[in-house]
Amino acid sequence: MKRKVLSAALALVVGAGTGYVLNVFAQQKPEVLVGQRQAAMKLQGKYFGPLSGMAQGKIPYDAKIVARNAGYLSALSEMPWDGFTPDTKDTPEKTRALPAIWAEPAKFKEAQEHFQGAVSKLAAASKGGDEGNTKAAIGEVGKACGACHEHFRAK
Amino acid sequence: MKRKVLSAALALVVGAGTGYVLNVFAQQKPEVLVGQRQAAMKLQGKYFGPLSGMAQGKIPYDAKIVARNAGYLSALSEMPWDGFTPDTKDTPEKTRALPAIWAEPAKFKEAQEHFQGAVSKLAAASKGGDEGNTKAAIGEVGKACGACHEHFRAK
Numbered sequence: 001m002k003r004k005v006l007s008a009a010l011a012l013v014v015g016a017g018t019g020y021v022l023n024v025f026a027q028q029k030p031e032v033l034v035g036q037r038q039a040a041m042k043l044q045g046k047y048f049g050p051l052s053g054m055a056q057g058k059i060p061y062d063a064k065i066v067a068r069n070a071g072y073l074s075a076l077s078e079m080p081w082d083g084f085t086p087d088t089k090d091t092p093e094k095t096r097a098l099p100a101i102w103a104e105p106a107k108f109k110e111a112q113e114h115f116q117g118a119v120s121k122l123a124a125a126s127k128g129g130d131e132g133n134t135k136a137a138i139g140e141v142g143k144a145c146g147a148c149h150e151h152f153r154a155k
Numbered sequence: 156m157k158r159k160v161l162s163a164a165l166a167l168v169v170g171a172g173t174g175y176v177l178n179v180f181a182q183q184k185p186e187v188l189v190g191q192r193q194a195a196m197k198l199q200g201k202y203f204g205p206l207s208g209m210a211q212g213k214i215p216y217d218a219k220i221v222a223r224n225a226g227y228l229s230a231l232s233e234m235p236w237d238g239f240t241p242d243t244k245d246t247p248e249k250t251r252a253l254p255a256i257w258a259e260p261a262k263f264k265e266a267q268e269h270f271q272g273a274v275s276k277l278a279a280a281s282k283g284g285d286e287g288n289t290k291a292a293i294g295e296v297g298k299a300c301g302a303c304h305e306h307f308r309a310k
Contacts, residue, residue, distance in 0.1 A: 036201050039194035043234060046191045075230040079198060 030088040034095055037083025040076055047072045048141065051122075055138035066134055067126040070119070073141070077119045081112050096154040111148040118144040185243040189250055192238030195231055202227045203296065206277075210293035221289055222281040225274070228296070232274045236267050251309040266303040273299040 028036075047069040053059040054066065088095075089102050101108050122137040183191075202224040208214040209221065243250075244257050256263050273296045280292040 036197060039197040039201075042191060042194040043198070046194075046234075072230050072234070075227050079201075079227070 027085075027087075030085070030091045031093055033083040033085055033088050034091055034093045037080040037088075038095070040079035040083070044073060044076045044080075044145075047076065048145070051138045052142055055135040055142070061131055061135070063126070063129065063131070063134070066138070067123075070123040070126040073119045074123050077116045084108070098152050098154055101152050108148075108152055111144075111152065115141070115144040115148060182240075182242075185240070185246045186248055188238040188240055188243050189246055189248045192235040192243075193250070195234035195238070199228060199231045199235075199300075202231065203300070206293045207297055210290040210297070216286055216290070218281070218284065218286070218289070221293070222278075225278040225281040228274045229278050232271045239263070253307050253309055256307050263303075263307060266299075266307065270296070270299040270303060 050059060051066055051069055054061045084097065084101055086102055088097070089099070118137070118141045122134070122141050125134040125137040128134070205214060206221055206224055209216045239252065239256055241257055243252070244254070273292070277289070277292040277296050280289040283289070
């Protein structure tokens, strides 16, 4: 049991790790965590932006790019969340994270899972090859982004 | 044929896209591309760091985390490269990218592919479940990172 708890604690530390060398019990510095979570969000923007443009008919639909980006987003949708540790709440780094993230953890978690679910559905739809379904799934991902930002990110 | 060329050009533009709205022929601004490629590198560090620590015996080996991170790295290993467009060569952004990236594109491409190959092998090894093989594969990824940085990244 003790080992299990230790192992879970390690998993947290390791999951948030960076660099080539790290101490077993060294938590990442808040500024590192902020940089990593912002990196994940930035890449979500890179790979979701074009899909949103396609769904809105602003750029030509390309099923291959949609499937590729949906795969990337599946990985990226899991990456930012361990960077929102309580000690990142008051970092001097410029961030748009709102206090609601730490005040309403269950709601924040729910928003993450809603987003991840929408991305999973998009990945499945993009493999199915139906353009209409896939565009609808892109729209749902966009709504999930927006719903979370609305409540947990400063304007 | 004309359509094919157009489509390839669009794919380039779209592949480098970001934000919720973008013009079909609008290339991303150099500073956006630099930020995106640095984000991808930062996340490679986040997910490779702990594996390197495990391979070196500095933190306990956790097969589940290795497999998860190897999957993330498979996606991340494809993300930085379209951000090294020629117009990012002289951006005012702080970057460690060396001129060799643009002077020796074939060698740079080869280094990317070497890294991606090493990550693929790591992902396969981590699914295989043999700790020794997996640690060796982690070492090969580390070497691939280092070889590319040695030649294409400032100290």
